[in-house]
Structures are given as structure tokens and as C-alpha cells.
Amino acid sequence: METAWYSQIPTIHYQSHSHRMKSNTPQSMQLIVILFVALGLIGLALSGYLTPVSRIILDPIVSAQTWLAKRYQAIQSLITQPEDINSLRQKNMELEAANSQLQVQIVELQQQVAEAQLLSTLVDYERRHVENQYIAAAVIARDISPFMHYVIIDRGSDDGLRKGMPVITQQGLVGNIAAVTSGAARVQLINDPGSSINVVLQQSGVEGVVNGQITGEIELNMVSKNATIQPGELVVTSGLGGKYPANIVIGQVVTIRSEAYSLFQSASLQPAVDFSQLEIVLIITNFQPENITPLVPESSTP
Numbered sequence: 001m002e003t004a005w006y007s008q009i010p011t012i013h014y015q016s017h018s019h020r021m022k023s024n025t026p027q028s029m030q031l032i033v034i035l036f037v038a039l040g041l042i043g044l045a046l047s048g049y050l051t052p053v054s055r056i057i058l059d060p061i062v063s064a065q066t067w068l069a070k071r072y073q074a075i076q077s078l079i080t081q082p083e084d085i086n087s088l089r090q091k092n093m094e095l096e097a098a099n100s101q102l103q104v105q106i107v108e109l110q111q112q113v114a115e116a117q118l119l120s121t122l123v124d125y126e127r128r129h130v131e132n133q134y135i136a137a138a139v140i141a142r143d144i145s146p147f148m149h150y151v152i153i154d155r156g157s158d159d160g161l162r163k164g165m166p167v168i169t170q171q172g173l174v175g176n177i178a179a180v181t182s183g184a185a186r187v188q189l190i191n192d193p194g195s196s197i198n199v200v201l202q203q204s205g206v207e208g209v210v211n212g213q214i215t216g217e218i219e220l221n222m223v224s225k226n227a228t229i230q231p232g233e234l235v236v237t238s239g240l241g242g243k244y245p246a247n248i249v250i251g252q253v254v255t256i257r258s259e260a261y262s263l264f265q266s267a268s269l270q271p272a273v274d275f276s277q278l279e280i281v282l283i284i285t286n287f288q289p290e291n292i293t294p295l296v297p298e299s300s301t302p
Helices: 002-047 051-128
Strands: 134-142 150-153 166-168 173-180 185-189 196-201 207-212 218-224 234-237 249-258 264-271 280-284
Antiparallel strands (some): 150 185, 166 173, 173 185, 234 249, 249 264
16 A cells, blocks of 8 residues: 555656646747737837727827816816906006006107207207397297287296397297286287287388288288289398397298289288297397387378
8 A cells, every 4th residue: 555655646746747837838828929919010000000090099089188188278277367367457557557657758758859959949049140139938828818819938027028028939030028027928929919010021122011810810911012022922020110120030921912992912921930839939138129109190180
């Protein structure tokens, strides 16, 4: 019995080893098959044969991911949108405020440049007319009446101004001082209905009188019927009457009117000065107007 038992041991051992060899063989084969299949798929993929298949598989996945990403972005935007809107509104308000400040600064700078240019022009005028002495004044108010044409300037008797002093700009004659206080003066413009100036046409030498009109225009009157005048002629002060110095520009002849039954002809004038844009004027302080009214004989009435 003992011999038989020992004799069975190798048999049992051989069977166990054989069984292991048999069980390992299918696993190795599986690995080899999987390896070949993987290599084949890689080869097909590299050669492009699997592209349609990959598209069929991957397109739904990509579409789903894109859809989810868009929804996520929409939700995130919805959550953060109020803060973004408030921030944009605040920035917009700040930019509008800064823009308004810049616009104000631009306007101020433009006004300063215009004033500097005007003052430079007035200084040049003074240099060309050294025979006169001047005081510069700013226009601070205008007469609101439609029938009277005056401006108020910021210089008065404390600055040496007197009634009757001529007021000019670099373009030409503005008017004269009509009333004075210590710190201001009223200037009667040459287009006021009460204004009357003795003038001469610079080219032809024809004399006449320029009168202001209720409409704010100026008109040349008292021109001899026999005188020849042309549109475009320059009209200047003649110096007669003692009210203004001679050779101050008033304007140009525009249209001429000559009535058959009238002893004189007249003409409308274009003023050299734009009265609506008056800002700074010059007052001639060394010219003393002469009142010759008492010397003019009164017209007798029948």
C-alpha cells in the first residue's frame, strides 16, 4: 500500500503542470489576438479608413459637449450679467462726464484763442494808427429794444471815458459814447435811428450823410443827384461836423437809388462791422468831439 501511494505522487504532479500549460495557452492567444487587432485598427486609422466610423461615433459626443458648453456659458452670463451691466453703466457715466468736461475746456480754449486773435488784431490797428490813443473795452450787454441800437461796455468815467468819444474795432466805426457812469458806458451804434455821420466815398470823393435805420441797417443819403457813385465803393468818415475823426471805415455801397422827382440820390450800405458779433472795442480817447449845433442856423419856417 505504501509503494502504491508513492508511485502516484509523480502522476499527480504531472497532471497539475499539464493543466497549467493548457490554461496559459488560451490567455496568450487572447493577448496576441488583441495585439494584432489593435495594430490593425491603428493601421486603418493612420491610413484614413476609420475616419467615417470615427465621425459617426465622435460627432454626437462633440455635439453634446458643444451644447453643454453653450448652456454653461449662457447660465454663467445670466448670473454675471447684472454686475457687468452696472459696471458698463458706471463706466459710461464716467466717460460722459469726462467728455462734457473736455467739451467745456475746448469751448473755453476756443474763446481764449478768439479773444487773443482779436486783441492781436486791435494791437496791430493801434500800431498802424499811432496818432490816436485807445482804451480797450469789452461788450457786457446789448439793448433789447428793436428800435434802438446800443451796447454797454465795461469802461466808464473812472477810466477816462467821456460822452461823444468815438468807438471802433479793427474793421471800422462802431459808434460813439452816448452815456457814461463810473464803471460802464453806453455806446450808440451807427445803425441806430438817431445816428448821423458825415461821410465821403473814398474813390469818387462824393460827400454824403450816413443814417441808421429802425431795421438796423445803414443808408447813405444827401448825395448830389449829379454825383456818380458805384456799388462797392468804400465809405469813410469825412471829419466834417466834428463828431468823428476822418478816414474811419463805415462800409461799402451796395445798391443805389435815384428818384426822378428827388434832388438827391441814396444808397444802401453794407456795414464794415458786424454789430451782432461785437465783443471787444476800442475807444479813441484823445479825440474831443466838437458840438457845432449852436453854430448851425435853424431853418426858418414860413
